Amino acid sequence: MNLLLRTRKLSTLLHPTIKNPNSPVFRTTPIPHRTLQEPKGQDLDYINVAHSHLLHSDWPKLDTLLPKLNPFRVKHILLKIQNDYSISLKFFKWVELKNPNLLTLETNCVIIHILTKNRKFVSAESVFNKIFKSCCDVSMHSKVFDSIVCCYRMCDSTPRVFDALFKTYAQMKQFRNAADTFSRMKGYGFLPTVESCNFYMSSLLSLNRAGAVVSFYKEMRRLRMMVNVFTVNMLINGYCQLGKLEDARQMFDEMPDMGFSLNVSSYNTLVAAYVNRGLLATGVKLKVEMEKNGVSANVITYNTLMNGFFKEGKLHDAYKVFHEMKVTNMAPNTVTYNTMISGYCKLGKTEKRTQILEEMLRNGVKADILTYNALLSGLCDLGKTRKAAYLVQELDKKKLVPNSSTFAALIRGQCVRKEP
Incomplete structure (x- = not known):
C-alpha cells in the first residue's frame, strides 16, 4: 500500500497539471x-x-x-x-x-x-x-x-514551457500546430493554462472558427480542465456564430450554477446574437433583464441596439437609445456616432446626419474612415458626387486611408448620377 502511495505521489510530481493520473482519460508517458x-x-x-x-x-x-x-x-x-x-x-x-x-x-x-x-x-x-x-x-x-x-530534464523545467509554445501558436493563428501541441502535451501529462486556452479560443473566434471553439471546449471539460467566465463567454460567442442561439442561451443560464457571475460581456454576446438574427425585441428584453440583475449596460450594448433599430428603420427607437446613453452619462464613442450617421444616411435624413456629425466633433470624438464612408455613401446614394469629392479631399488632411467601401460608394454615386 505504501508503495502504491509513493508511486501516485511520484506520478503527480512528474505530471503536475494532471489532477488524477489514474483516470482512464489519461495515459501519459514520462518525459x-x-x-x-x-x-x-x-x-x-x-x-x-x-x-x-x-x-x-x-x-x-x-x-x-x-x-x-x-x-x-x-x-x-x-x-x-x-x-x-x-x-x-x-x-x-x-x-x-x-x-x-x-x-x-x-x-x-x-x-x-x-x-x-x-x-x-x-x-x-x-x-x-x-x-x-x-x-x-x-x-x-x-x-x-x-x-x-x-x-x-537537463533544465529542470516546468510544464509552462509547453504552455508557452501552445500560446505562441495561438498568437500566430497557426491552429493546426497549436492543436498538435495540445495533443502531444496530453501525451506527456501536461495541459495548457486556462489563460492560454482562452487566447486560443479567442483567436479561433476572430477567424470565424466557431465549430473548433465548441469542440475545444468540450475537450477541456472531458479532461476536467479548469475554465473561467471568459472561457464560457467565448463558448457562448461560438454558439452564436454558429446560429445555435438555444445552446448559447442554455450555456448562459447555466453559468451561475457553474459558480460564474454573469457579466456585461456575457449579456452583450447574446444581445448581439439576437439583434443580428432580427430578434430585436428579445435583445431589448435581455438588456432590461441584465439591469434588473445589477449588470449595467455599456457602450457596446447601446451601440448594438441602435444598429438593430436602424436596420429595421425605427429611427425614433434608435434615437431613444442614443438619448438614454447620454442621460445615464454613458459617453458615446466613434462607433456610436458612426452607427447614427450611417443609419440616418441610409434613410436619407441628411439634416439629422449633419447634426450628429457636428455633435460628434463638438464632443471631441475623432471621426475615422467609417465615419467618412457613411457620409460618402449618403451623398453618393443621392447622386451628390461633387460634395462627395470635396469630402474625399478631407481624407488626406485627416490622414485617413480610403478602403474598398470608400471606392464602392464613389462608383455607386457616379452610376446614380448618370441614371436618366
Whole structure:
C-alpha cells in the first residue's frame, strides 16, 4: 500500500497539471531522461572562464573569447548560469548579436526553458516567435517540440514551457500546430493554462472558427480542465456564430450554477446574437433583464441596439437609445456616432446626419474612415458626387486611408448620377 502511495505521489510530481493520473482519460508517458555530454579539457576550461566573466559582467573580456565560442560551449554556459535568468538572457542576446549562427535549436530551447522556469513568459514566447519566423521548414514544429522535450530534464523545467509554445501558436493563428501541441502535451501529462486556452479560443473566434471553439471546449471539460467566465463567454460567442442561439442561451443560464457571475460581456454576446438574427425585441428584453440583475449596460450594448433599430428603420427607437446613453452619462464613442450617421444616411435624413456629425466633433470624438464612408455613401446614394469629392479631399488632411467601401460608394454615386 505504501508503495502504491509513493508511486501516485511520484506520478503527480512528474505530471503536475494532471489532477488524477489514474483516470482512464489519461495515459501519459514520462518525459525521458537524455544523456548529456559533459564538457572536458579545453571546453571545460573555456566554460569556467566565460562563467567567471559573466558573473562579473565583464563583457570586454568575454568579447576576447568570442572566436573560440561554439554551439556546444554556448549550451553549457547557459546550463551553468541557468539559475540566474537575467544573466542567461543577457548572454543569449550577446551571442545573438555577435554571432547568431552559434544559436542552434537546442540552445534556443534551453533559454526558453530558463525563461519559463522563471515565469518570464513574454520573453520565452518572443524566442519561439523568432524561431518560427526565421525558418520556413514545415517540419520545424515537430523539431521544436522534440527539442523542448529533450532539454526538459537537463533544465529542470516546468510544464509552462509547453504552455508557452501552445500560446505562441495561438498568437500566430497557426491552429493546426497549436492543436498538435495540445495533443502531444496530453501525451506527456501536461495541459495548457486556462489563460492560454482562452487566447486560443479567442483567436479561433476572430477567424470565424466557431465549430473548433465548441469542440475545444468540450475537450477541456472531458479532461476536467479548469475554465473561467471568459472561457464560457467565448463558448457562448461560438454558439452564436454558429446560429445555435438555444445552446448559447442554455450555456448562459447555466453559468451561475457553474459558480460564474454573469457579466456585461456575457449579456452583450447574446444581445448581439439576437439583434443580428432580427430578434430585436428579445435583445431589448435581455438588456432590461441584465439591469434588473445589477449588470449595467455599456457602450457596446447601446451601440448594438441602435444598429438593430436602424436596420429595421425605427429611427425614433434608435434615437431613444442614443438619448438614454447620454442621460445615464454613458459617453458615446466613434462607433456610436458612426452607427447614427450611417443609419440616418441610409434613410436619407441628411439634416439629422449633419447634426450628429457636428455633435460628434463638438464632443471631441475623432471621426475615422467609417465615419467618412457613411457620409460618402449618403451623398453618393443621392447622386451628390461633387460634395462627395470635396469630402474625399478631407481624407488626406485627416490622414485617413480610403478602403474598398470608400471606392464602392464613389462608383455607386457616379452610376446614380448618370441614371436618366
